[in-house]
Amino acid sequence: MLTVKDVTLRFGGLTAVNNVSLTIKQGTINGLIGPNGAGKTTFFNLISGVYTPNEGEIVFDGVKLNGKKCFEINHIGMSRTYQVINLFRKMTVVENVMVGLHPKMKSGYFSAILGTKGQREEEKEVLEKALDWLDFVGLRGNAYEMSGSLSYGKQRLLEIVRALASNPKLLLLDEPAAGMNSKEKEELFDILRKIQNLGVTILMIEHDMKLMMGITDYIFVLNYGKKLAEGTPVQIQNNPEVIAAYLGED
Amino acid sequence: MKLKSVSKILLAVLLLLVPLLFRNFNYGILICGFIGIYIIAISGLDLVFGYCGQISMGHAAFFAIGAYGSALLHKYLHLPILLTMVIAAVIATLIGALLAYPASKLVFHFLSLATVAFGEIVYQLVAQSPGGITGNFTGFYTDSINLLGFKISTNTRFYYFALVCVCGFLLMKHRLVKSKEGRAFLAIRENSHAADGMGIDVKRYKIIAFATSAFYTAFAGSMYAHYVRFISPETFSNRQSVMFLTMLLFGGTASLSGPIMGAAAVLLLNEGLRFAERYQMLIYGFMLLVVILLMPGGIYGIIKKRIDKRRVVS
Ligand SMILES: Nc1ncnc2c1ncn2[C@@H]1O[C@H](COP(=O)(O)OP(=O)(O)OP(=O)(O)O)[C@@H](O)[C@H]1O
Ligand SMILES: [Mg+2]
Numbered sequence: 001m002l003t004v005k006d007v008t009l010r011f012g013g014l015t016a017v018n019n020v021s022l023t024i025k026q027g028t029i030n031g032l033i034g035p036n037g038a039g040k041t042t043f044f045n046l047i048s049g050v051y052t053p054n055e056g057e058i059v060f061d062g063v064k065l066n067g068k069k070c071f072e073i074n075h076i077g078m079s080r081t082y083q084v085i086n087l088f089r090k091m092t093v094v095e096n097v098m099v100g101l102h103p104k105m106k107s108g109y110f111s112a113i114l115g116t117k118g119q120r121e122e123e124k125e126v127l128e129k130a131l132d133w134l135d136f137v138g139l140r141g142n143a144y145e146m147s148g149s150l151s152y153g154k155q156r157l158l159e160i161v162r163a164l165a166s167n168p169k170l171l172l173l174d175e176p177a178a179g180m181n182s183k184e185k186e187e188l189f190d191i192l193r194k195i196q197n198l199g200v201t202i203l204m205i206e207h208d209m210k211l212m213m214g215i216t217d218y219i220f221v222l223n224y225g226k227k228l229a230e231g232t233p234v235q236i237q238n239n240p241e242v243i244a245a246y247l248g249e250d
Numbered sequence: 251m252k253l254k255s256v257s258k259i260l261l262a263v264l265l266l267l268v269p270l271l272f273r274n275f276n277y278g279i280l281i282c283g284f285i286g287i288y289i290i291a292i293s294g295l296d297l298v299f300g301y302c303g304q305i306s307m308g309h310a311a312f313f314a315i316g317a318y319g320s321a322l323l324h325k326y327l328h329l330p331i332l333l334t335m336v337i338a339a340v341i342a343t344l345i346g347a348l349l350a351y352p353a354s355k356l357v358f359h360f361l362s363l364a365t366v367a368f369g370e371i372v373y374q375l376v377a378q379s380p381g382g383i384t385g386n387f388t389g390f391y392t393d394s395i396n397l398l399g400f401k402i403s404t405n406t407r408f409y410y411f412a413l414v415c416v417c418g419f420l421l422m423k424h425r426l427v428k429s430k431e432g433r434a435f436l437a438i439r440e441n442s443h444a445a446d447g448m449g450i451d452v453k454r455y456k457i458i459a460f461a462t463s464a465f466y467t468a469f470a471g472s473m474y475a476h477y478v479r480f481i482s483p484e485t486f487s488n489r490q491s492v493m494f495l496t497m498l499l500f501g502g503t504a505s506l507s508g509p510i511m512g513a514a515a516v517l518l519l520n521e522g523l524r525f526a527e528r529y530q531m532l533i534y535g536f537m538l539l540v541v542i543l544l545m546p547g548g549i550y551g552i553i554k555k556r557i558d559k560r561r562v563v564s
Pocket of ligand 2: 040042083
């Protein structure tokens with residue numbers, strides 16, 4: 001469903017992503033790992049439209065993404081979370097999810113100003129849907145709190161569900177477990193499975209190897225912007241080059 | 251809930267009775283009319299600044315486009331005044347959208363510079379107009395609003411007219427901010443990268459916010475023109491833009507009632523300090539500093555904090 005071909009991105013003299021190719025299969029949970037500064041987040045920014053690659057091609061669901069803007073890529077069916085939490089802090093929890101549902105809404109500016117029946121009904125539906133999504137990650141009880149006041153782990157869950165609300169085909173998660181305690185990580189594990197069961201394909205960056213090895217079907221390894229290896233968790237764990245890259249870091 | 255609707259009815263009755271209460275105090279009714287005008291003007295500014303997080307330091311330009319646009323259309327094309335007000339506001343909306351199109355890419359401080367420049371350009375055009383059609387510094391006389399033969403020529407009549415307009419514009423604002431558009435504005439203010447990632451066309455919504463805001467402020471400008479029946483460039487200088495921002499920040503942004511309280515408070519203060527008119531800018535500057543440093547949410551913010559606290563206690 002996602003095919004990345006020989007993609008390169010340079011920041012001035014630094015080649016942050018160097019000639020990377022990979023293919024992601026529908027319905028799978030994929031991991032993207034690598035030492036700090038390997039270019040993982042930059043790779044996410046490339047496929048989600050924040051940057052346009054200097055070289056190479058990104059094809060998602062049959063559509064070439066090069067040069068498309070973030071919001072357009074979201075409309076095609078790819079949604080993401082961020083390594084640094086990027087919630088709408090002074091909006092309520094449920095409003096954050098409603099923003100996630102924005103691309104699904106049909107009524108326009110004038111129907112809003114006139115308060116037409118159709119618009120009011122759509123608003124009601126979207127609110128219900130957003131509350132259902134909050135149930136999905138167990139945040140319904142926090143629906144009317146400011147999102148900025150949630151605990152760190154809950155903020156991470158809210159980011160995930162905000163991204164899920166637009167019914168993406170591919171979900172990109174940038175370190176979803178960062179800052180979570182072990183209980184929250186267990187919950188996250190279950191939620192990821194539930195997301196997979198919805199038919200959503202996942203590509204996630206994560207430093208927690210236990211979580212990664214336990215949940216992913218397939219893993220890609222980046223090092224210094226280059227793809228070092230790919231394979232099943234077992235293959236990756238036993239790959240001497242990968243072990244060397246991680247040992248070299250520590 | 252019940253208490254709320256009772257207080258709403260009381261407020262409505264009170265507002266309707268203002269001219270009666272001020273029966274022997276025409277000046278009071280006059281000021282209330284101006285408060286209405288400013289509520290509309292800064293409610294518009296609030297959409298772009300408070301909700302969408304885009305600064306405009308040149309909103310006096312839209313006030314001017316509304317005022318001069320309506321007055322000139324009436325004089326030269328002999329169109330009925332209510333129609334000219336709407337046309338002028340629509341023109342301002344289009345100009346707002348045109349300005350916002352390139353400006354939507356700018357970051358905060360460059361945007362503020364661009365809007366200052368825009369304000370200055372419109373001011374200069376009004377003060378030194380081609381062919382002197384605006385009357386330049388001499389000013390420009392115009393007529394009262396004419397509602398199908400009924401002239402809004404007294405302060406009391408204008409008060410009711412303004413009351414209807416304020417209700418209409420506030421209702422529109424309320425609906426807009428509670429809709430997907432309003433959420434898009436807030437999302438852009440809170441985190442434009444994440445808004446983009448969530449499928450919001452950030453540029454488009456910035457333009458929508460700016461254009462809507464131009465409509466509000468321009469309509470208020472046209473109300474001003476036909477209330478005072480005389481306009482001159484000094485009303486539309488950057489002083490006016492600063493006053494708009496002072497009112498909005500003092501009352502509190504991103505709310506319905508903030509602009510109401512801000513407009514009322516600053517106008518009343520203005521009147522109270524008539525004798526110190528030449529220190530006006532100094533006073534605004536001081537108020538802005540006080541608000542920014544000591545009461546960042548404005549009057550609305552202070553009241554809201556009180557209410558929230560009480561809610562937590564009970
Ligand atoms: N906008 C930018 N401009 C210049 N250099 C950048 C930019 N963004 C990232 N980099 C550089 O690109 C390299 C890759 O960064 P990136 O954030 O993608 O790493 P990462 O693999 O996500 O690391 P981490 O695990 O720490 O999150 C780093 O050397 C970083 O300093
Ligand atoms: Mg990263």
